[in-house]
Amino acid sequence: MSLRSDALTADDRVLRGTRWSLRFSHRTAGVCGILAGALLVLLVAALMIGEYLVTPAALVETLLGRPPERLDEFFVLGRRLPRSLVAIVVGASLGVAGAVFQSLTRNPLASPDVIGISSGASVGAVVVMLVLGGSLPQAAIGAVVGAVVIAGVILLLTARTGLHGVQLILTGVALSAIAMAVVDYVLTQVFVASATTAQTWLVGSLQGRGWSDLVPALLALLLILPLLIAAAPDARMMALGDSVSTALGVRTVRARWILLAAATLLVAVAVATAGPISFVALIAPHLARRLAGASSFLASGLVGALLLLSSDLIAQHLFPAPIPVGVITITVGGAFFLWLLWREGARRG
């Protein structure tokens, strides 16, 4: 169940400043470049397609501030651009957080949605929105509290009992079940109209997300991502085991706290923005590792963004009626999870 250790590879390059250094491999950098390019292409497509088609020329004009028609401006700048950017930011947050959790627990199945962090965030957000009557930004605070509580419980159980491997995952599943029971309870107790809204939210949806949703999520990602990239070398060392990494000069306890706190925050903000979209945080790190040949937080974030943006396009356009994007990710992601389990099982034989 351990991640492949990639502390030392041959084609590494190092950027050095006066007080810092950043190690990267050519392959990871190249893969990240390609992923970013693909993301850009997908974004352009997302801006053009839909019931109202925007031509490439009109798109360029609109982005330059000279929209040929009011409708172009409305659809591109008012609707599609903010929604696509929210998809990118939320997907990236989930992808990065998933990579952090998987590397911290040295468990390829331990993504925040599987071990119950997302469900904890849902409880917090739902309680704030429906019981306390809070707004969406306030719901984000509730989501953070809920996510931190679940993370704390998992940490406690892990520290007390040395929980590991699939046992950790199953504990998370049980925690999720408890959290979702609380959510169900809240939903049955409130006015039906808001319960329906909350139900849609609980599947994970990007419907109607605009600029105001983008700002907090983007801010959180921009603040936390550099922190995580700075901590990435420590995380790579820690994949070798606590004693080895301590001997190599990593302050293991401090690094673990930073990584855990940062990833939990990312998940909480993502959940508060778009609902508990499942399985993106699970899949993205795996695909990123396949592509980059080594675990990379940045590559995982880019894959997460690509996954969520493309899932949202499918959810919007490929069905008779638009469906919440969470439906796509749960179906595809669940199948992927099964395949991962299957492969793990075959390997252990």
Place this chain on the structure above:
Amino acid sequence: MKSASLPVERRRAPGAASRFAAWPGAVLVCVVLAIALAGSLAVGARFVPLDEVVLSLFGTGDRNVVNIVGELRVTRTVNAVICGVALGAAGVLMQALTRNPIADPGMLGVSAGASFGVVAGLSVLGPLGVGGAIWLALAGAALASAVIFWLSGTRFAAGSPVRLILAGVAFSAVLAGASQAIVLTNETVLDAFRFWRVGSLTARPVDEALPLVAFIVVGVILALLLGPALNLMALGDDSAVALGVKPGVVRALVLVAVTLLCGTATAIAGPIAFVGLVIPHLLRRLVGPDLRKVLPLSLLAAPAMLLLADTLGRVIGGGGEVQAGIVTALIGGPLLIAFVVGKRTAGLS
């Protein structure tokens, strides 16, 4: 199956018969069930003393009390007993056949399969009454339990109970996602399905639920007949064959029984998890592993648990109510964590 009465079987668990006498456990379970039944009829938003309950059951006494007890509480009590019997027996069978102490038909995806069967059927065939939907539910449940039993027999999950549960959880997620995709894109299905799966013990009037009891009776009889053979199969397939059991036949019959029990329970009350997980566990502590004792007792203990959960939900809900499925999740979730973390299953990973 005839070999069950042979003395050979004693050798499996030496002293089992003497160490665990069945009757104290049976008495205890009966007392709990009686209390649960009385509580379910008497306790609620309005407390009705037991003598008035008895009077109102015969149609005499205060008009209002007759209404509350005779109409509402009898309905949910009957539904809880029916579903409890089904879920308890299904849980015991599932755990016995998969040789997995933490298996639960709800968690393994049988209920999700039943829901998926209904949704998929409705979208292809158009609207059907409850009588038609039950066949779709049974077909879906059969499909799902076939997949789970197949998985439990492969190398992938053999010897790893936790992994089988995870596979079930992922499988449930896929089925739930697929169901949602159909429901959200097809308005006629949404309408019919919303009516069909309300997920509560009050959803069906007694005269609608009672015809479905026939399925459960067949399932229970099948389960009781299979107990001795499953006892022998706990020794492993080879030993079971040597003792005259046909594992293939037993597996197929268990599959039929679980499908009938679970599919029908889901059709009556929607998915209720954790009853099938908790009850067999408690009973094994009480009377030992012999299925000839555990199975009949589960028919009494599981309804007691569901009744208590439902009553508790009415008490903590104040004027409203907390649905029984939510209460069972709140009780069962922590117990599942305890099982996973606990010493008995610590080596299972």
